[in-house]
Amino acid sequence: MGSESFEEAIAALSKLLSDKADLESVAAAKIKQITAELEAAADPNQFDPVKRIETGFLHFKKEKYEKNPDLYGELAKGQSPKFLVFACSDSRVCPSHILDFQPGEAFMVRNIANMVPPYDKTKYSGVGAAIEYAVLHLKVENIVVIGHSCCGGIKGLMSIPDDGTTASDFIEQWVSICAPAKTKVKSECNELSFSEQCTNCEKEAVNVSLGNLLTYPFVRDAVVKKSLVLKGAHYDFVDGKFDLWNLDFNITPTLAV
Amino acid sequence: MAWLIRSKARLLVSATRPLRAPVDSFHCSRFSDLTDHSVFSFPRKWLRSKARRLNDVDDNQSGSSSSPHINRRTTVSQLEVSSNSRVRVDLFDELKQRFLSFKEHKYFREELEHFQTLKEAQSPKFMVIACADSRVCPSTILGFRPGEAFMIRNVANLVPPFENGPSETNAALEFAVKTLEVENILIIGHSCCGGIQTLMSMRDDGDSSFIKSWVTTGTVAKLRTEAAANHLSFDQQCRLCEKESINRSLLNLLTYSWIEDRVRKGLLFVHGGYYDFLNCTFEKWTLDFKGSSGEEGARLLVKDQELWC
DSSP states (O other), X not given: OHHXXXXXXXXXXXXXXXXXXXXXXXXXXXXXXXXXXXXXXXXXXXOOHHHHHHHHHHHHIIIIITTOHHXXXXXXXXXXXXXXXXXXXXXXXXXXXXXXXXXXXXXXXXXXXXOOOOSOTTTOHHHHHHHHIIIIISOOSEEEEEEETTOHHHHHHHHSOTTOOOOSSSHHHHHGGGXXXXXXXXXXXXXXXXXXXXXXXXXXXXHHHHXXXXXXXXXXXXXXXXXXXEEEEXXXXXXXXXXXXXXXXXXXXXXXX | OHHHHHHHHHHHSSSOXXXXXXXXXXXXXXXXXXXXXXXXXXXXXXXHHHHHHTTOOOXXXXXXXXXXTOOOOOSGGGSOXXXXXXXXXXXXXXXXXHHHHIIIIIIIIITHHHHHHHHHOOOOSEEEEEEOOTTOOHHHHSOOOTTSEEEEEEGGGOOOOGGGOOOHHHHHHHIIIIISOXXXXXXXXXXXXXXXXXXXXXXXXXXXXXXXXXXXXXXXXXXXXXXXXXXXXXXXXXXXXXHHXXXXXXXXXXXXXXXXXXXXXXXXXXXXXXXXXXXXXXXXEEEOGGGOOSSTTOOOOEEEXXXXX
16 A cells, blocks of 8 residues: 555656656755655664764764864864863763863763762772873863762662672772762751652762862862862753852961970 | 861861861852843854863964873963952853853753653663863764763773773773663774873883873783884874774773673674874774684774774
8 A cells, every 4th residue: 555655656756757857856855855854764773873973973073173173273282171070971961062061171081970089099090090181281270070960870879788789790889989978868868768869969979079089189289279179060950950069178377386 | 088088188287277168068159049041142152252262272282282291381370369260260150151051052942852851861872982081072073962872981091801800981881781781882082192192102110100000901002003013103103002992992891791792692882983183084993793802812803994084
């Protein structure tokens, strides 16, 4: 049934075009459009990942790279971002979207639940390397740790049983970096629902990470010298809100007695 | 950790004068307090020109300025502390405007339906491992929209093998593969990578910085590059090492049994990508599992190589 009407339609079109050849280019354009629409509406299981990123890259090249030769020319020589940003790996919270960071603006670390572990060259060399590079070599002026709503990592942390048994190879060990946040929330927010406790923990974990930043001597030195500022943030994509706060830290002049 | 820092800080001060403010107190300048929506009537163009000002590149950066040893003259250090704060307030004011613009234009209008779905859950088809370099965000260069790519960003986009033990990279891999069940892992390297440059110029001089501790993950890539391309210039060797390191990381992915298992069954595909921002090209290749293995020294076979330019 469907194919009969399809063949009839094609036959009618062919007849029209054989009578009026000047309509051929219009017909061709419309057929191309229909083909593209049908391809897009096709079975989602036929997602082509390669095509997806190729389209994305070529669009970036045409609309951004080639239209801003000065900017990209400078960036090819080096980067001097003013921000080091810690954000969650969650696909919904990329700071390039929500804060519209342009190329060159933010050195960005993304990991589960945007955590900053304390100074440890053996266990946590990855994050330490990023902080060291950003603070000592790139000399960023701001570190922002951005948590977010519905964070799977924080939920995982809050769900670790009290006896400490873990079900994963690596995830629970990683999120336990912010165990002090969980302890604080469980003791102070006992009457809240699990989901509200998680929201509190998302913000409290940011504070734990900010505190952990100060265990890196080069961060502490820069903060005391006021060449570096530490901020925490929380992006709530359920309500479309963004909270931002400072960490104040200072060492007052010594009084010798 | 707050209590630990407080006690350490007291040791630094011989008197017992307390810190000016306890570590866990914070000023709240909350974006969410703003209900005046007139702030985002600023046209997009204005925001973009401000964006470029946010990041005026000092003009004494030349040559291989992604070197870890750049001597960057900061204009900020020449300002008074008070005007420093003004500059900083401007920076965060700029971010506030951008967020409000994102909220108004994308969140509530252009992609409202999309964001409603995302509130419930994410189901990205990609896990992306990219460098933390400010110039190579995959959301920008590959146009990933919210919800499309679970992303890890670390120095030099390295994936350590299973035997190195827990790290943030394998925690994220575990989540992406076992919980989110992504179908593709894409490791993206790039030109002029400072981390790779550090790796290539590292000598055994006992200097143990964090960066060196981390980039030694890529030592095999360095040795293979030096063995194959010793006759080339340092810069050319770095370019090759950037790509070789991606390949080593692809092989390291296979040292995780839950990754190797899915790749073997055709449920998960593993790709390498290389962004060259000197010429604005993107090279992509896919791991050919049948010929590759996760053993040390194993060869990597690739297929479907493409270059987009």
